[in-house]
Amino acid sequence: MKIVSYGVIDSSEKIDSLITGTKGIRIYNIPYRDIGMVISGSDRSSMKISNDNASDYNIVVEHLMKKFTVLPVLPLRFRTPVNKKDILPIMENNYYDFKDNLKRIRHKVEFGLKVVWKGDEVKDWITREYKRDAYGKLKAYDPRGIKFIEDVFDKYVIEKEFKDMADIFIAIVDNFLGRFASEKRFEKLKSKNLLLKALYLIDKKRQQEFKEAFDVFRIAPGNLDYTLRGPLPPFNFVEIEGMETQRSYK
Amino acid sequence: MLSASQGWQFWNSMGDITSTSDPFKLLNLANEFDRAGVLTYAIELYIKILDQYPDTLEAVAARLAVFLIAKRYENEGNKETAISLVRKVTVIANENC
Numbered sequence: 001m002k003i004v005s006y007g008v009i010d011s012s013e014k015i016d017s018l019i020t021g022t023k024g025i026r027i028y029n030i031p032y033r034d035i036g037m038v039i040s041g042s043d044r045s046s047m048k049i050s051n052d053n054a055s056d057y058n059i060v061v062e063h064l065m066k067k068f069t070v071l072p073v074l075p076l077r078f079r080t081p082v083n084k085k086d087i088l089p090i091m092e093n094n095y096y097d098f099k100d101n102l103k104r105i106r107h108k109v110e111f112g113l114k115v116v117w118k119g120d121e122v123k124d125w126i127t128r129e130y131k132r133d134a135y136g137k138l139k140a141y142d143p144r145g146i147k148f149i150e151d152v153f154d155k156y157v158i159e160k161e162f163k164d165m166a167d168i169f170i171a172i173v174d175n176f177l178g179r180f181a182s183e184k185r186f187e188k189l190k191s192k193n194l195l196l197k198a199l200y201l202i203d204k205k206r207q208q209e210f211k212e213a214f215d216v217f218r219i220a221p222g223n224l225d226y227t228l229r230g231p232l233p234p235f236n237f238v239e240i241e242g243m244e245t246q247r248s249y250k
Numbered sequence: 251m252l253s254a255s256q257g258w259q260f261w262n263s264m265g266d267i268t269s270t271s272d273p274f275k276l277l278n279l280a281n282e283f284d285r286a287g288v289l290t291y292a293i294e295l296y297i298k299i300l301d302q303y304p305d306t307l308e309a310v311a312a313r314l315a316v317f318l319i320a321k322r323y324e325n326e327g328n329k330e331t332a333i334s335l336v337r338k339v340t341v342i343a344n345e346n347c
Binding site: 161 | 274277278281284285306307310311313314315317318321322325
């Protein structure tokens with residue numbers, strides 16, 4: 001029998017609830033020692049990728065997060081059907097990993113930050129600075145070397161300066177936001193304009209403080225665009241050997 | 251960024267070009283102090299960048315950093331320091347206009 005799992009929770013207590021706000025989803029907790037896997041029965045429609053199903057999944061997870069620490073791990077995440085007979089082996093084989101992760105993420109939520117800059121403008125700025133002075137000096141020194149020097153500038157120096165500058169901007173942003181986080185993960189310069197994709201693991205008690213700190217960026221100088229997503233279950237901070245987490249930000 | 255008057259460059263033994271510039275070095279150092287929580291030193295260097303290299307990308311970064319430090323002071327209840335910091339940056343910006 002196929003079921004839908006919503007994750008592992010830090011409780012083995014009995015749950016049998018109809019979740020309001022969903023299309024009649026009833027959830028159950030399958031206990032294993034002192035933890036449990038929260039599941040619901042599934043039909044074909046609940047396996048489909050749709051906004052309704054995604055919304056239902058989020059409602060259930062949010063409902064669980066109010067009372068428990070929720071460990072959303074593959075193959076237990078949204079739209080991944082699990083065979084009922086596989087639940088016990090999953091719990092048995094991963095019990096200590098589940099426990100360790102539950103401890104790490106207990107009372108914590110995840111926030112995703114995106115920082116966008118104008119990559120072309122930054123590169124133009126860097127190139128302009130070089131051309132203005134350094135090129136003139138080199139020209140006087142050795143005109144035959146200009147082409148080669150230009151290539152080096154374009155391929156190496158400008159790129160290096162671009163990355164160095166990105167690192168500095170990221171550090172400035174993180175100096176401000178990172179102090180709220182117990183763990184963080186960065187992806188730098190995933191594209192020319194995407195300066196930073198960061199994930200912060202924040203204690204629930206500090207999430208308001210973190211959100212208020214983020215609001216400061218709305219009026220900050222520097223011509224960067226910031227977006228914040230969360231609070232979310234800490235999908236990206238789950239570390240279980242042999243099990244893939246939702247995304248890799250390591 | 252490098253400029254002939256402000257920075258330096260050389261060919262190293264590997265035939266590679268290495269370059270850096272004064273404002274970038276200052277910014278890097280300021281950021282290290284900022285990260286280490288030595289805010290007075292960090293501010294001094296950020297202000298120096300704004301004052302001496304106002305039209306550089308480093309100045310853009312320094313302005314953001316000083317703004318965020320001022321906000322930290324404000325959040326910690328140290329409003330006077332925050333205001334004087336913002337005032338200082340505004341004065342420098344006006345002088346450079």
